[in-house]
Amino acid sequence: xxxxxxxxxxxxxGAAHSGTEHHWYMIVSSVALAFLVPTFLFIFGRALGSxxxxxxxxxxxxFPAILAGLVIFVGLQHFHKGARxxxxxxxxGTTRKLLIMATVGLSxxxxxxxxxxxxxxxL
Amino acid sequence: MAEKTQVDRPLSPFMIGPYYRPQLTSISSILTxxxxxxxxxxxxxxxxxxxxxxxxxxxxxxAEWWITSWVGNIVMFLSLWAVWxxxxxxxxHLIWDAGKGLELETAEKLGWICVxxxxxxxxxxxxxxxx
Numbered sequence: 001x002x003x004x005x006x007x008x009x010x011x012x013x014g015a016a017h018s019g020t021e022h023h024w025y026m027i028v029s030s031v032a033l034a035f036l037v038p039t040f041l042f043i044f045g046r047a048l049g050s051x052x053x054x055x056x057x058x059x060x061x062x063f064p065a066i067l068a069g070l071v072i073f074v075g076l077q078h079f080h081k082g083a084r085x086x087x088x089x090x091x092x093g094t095t096r097k098l099l100i101m102a103t104v105g106l107s108x109x110x111x112x113x114x115x116x117x118x119x120x121x122x123l
Numbered sequence: 124m125a126e127k128t129q130v131d132r133p134l135s136p137f138m139i140g141p142y143y144r145p146q147l148t149s150i151s152s153i154l155t156x157x158x159x160x161x162x163x164x165x166x167x168x169x170x171x172x173x174x175x176x177x178x179x180x181x182x183x184x185x186a187e188w189w190i191t192s193w194v195g196n197i198v199m200f201l202s203l204w205a206v207w208x209x210x211x212x213x214x215x216h217l218i219w220d221a222g223k224g225l226e227l228e229t230a231e232k233l234g235w236i237c238v239x240x241x242x243x244x245x246x247x248x249x250x251x252x253x254x
Contacts, residue, residue, distance in 0.1 A: 052187075116177070
C-alpha cells in the first residue's frame with residue numbers, strides 16, 4: 001500500500017511529469033545567456049581571422065577563457081533542452097527518443113570538446 | 124490507486140498554412156525555433172576552431188581557412204544574425220512570460236522589433252568587428 005495520495009504525487013507535476021522545471025531552466029539559462037553572449041560575440045569575432053598568435057593570446061587570458069567556457073556550457077544546455085521541445089512537437093515513440101538522445105549526446109560532446117580546448121589553451 | 128495507462132497523445136499539428144493565415148506573430152515565433160536550432164552549425168564550427176587553436180598552428184591554419192572562406196563567412200554571418208534574432212525573440216518571450224505585452228498591437232510591435240532589430244544589430248556588430 002502506498003502512503004502517498006494521488007493528489008500528493010501529482011501536485012505540481014502536470015503532464016510533463018516534472019512540473020515547470022524544463023521551462024524554468026529555459027528562462028534561467030536565457031537570462032544568463034543574455035548577459036554572456038554580447039560580450040562573447042565581440043571577443044570571439046575579433047579573434048576569428050586574426051591569426052594563430054593573436055587568437056591564442058586572446059583566449060589565454062582568464063576573462064575570455066572563462067566567458068567562452070560559460071557560453072559553450074550554458075548555450076549547449078539551452079540548445080538541447082530547446083531542441084527537445086521541437087522534437088517532442090513533431091516526433092513520437094522511438095524516433096522521438098532517439099532524436100532526443102542524439103541531441104543531448106551531440107551537446108555533451110561539444111561541451112566536453114570545447115571546454116577541453118579552452119582549458120588547454122588557457123592553462 | 125490510479126493505474127498508469129499508455130495513451131497515444133496527439134502531436135501538435137502544424138498550423139501555419141492549412142489552418143492559420145501566416146501572421147507576424149506566428150512567423151516571428153517559428154523563426155525563433157529555426158534560428159535556435161540552426162545555430163548548432165555555427166557552434167560546431169566554433170568548437171572545431173577552439174580545438175584547432177588548442178592543437179597547434181598547422182591544425183589552426185586549416186580550421187581558420189575553412190571558417191573564414193567565403194562559405195564559412197556566409198555561415199558565420201547568418202549565425203550572427205541568428206544569434207541576434209534569437210536574442211531579441213528570447214527577450215520577447217521573457218516579457219510575455221511576465222504577463223506583459225500580450226495585447227495584439229504590442230505583440231505585433233515586438234515582432235517587428237525582432238525582425239528589424241536583429242538586422243540592425245547584425246550590421247552594427249559587423250561594422251564594429253570590421254573597424
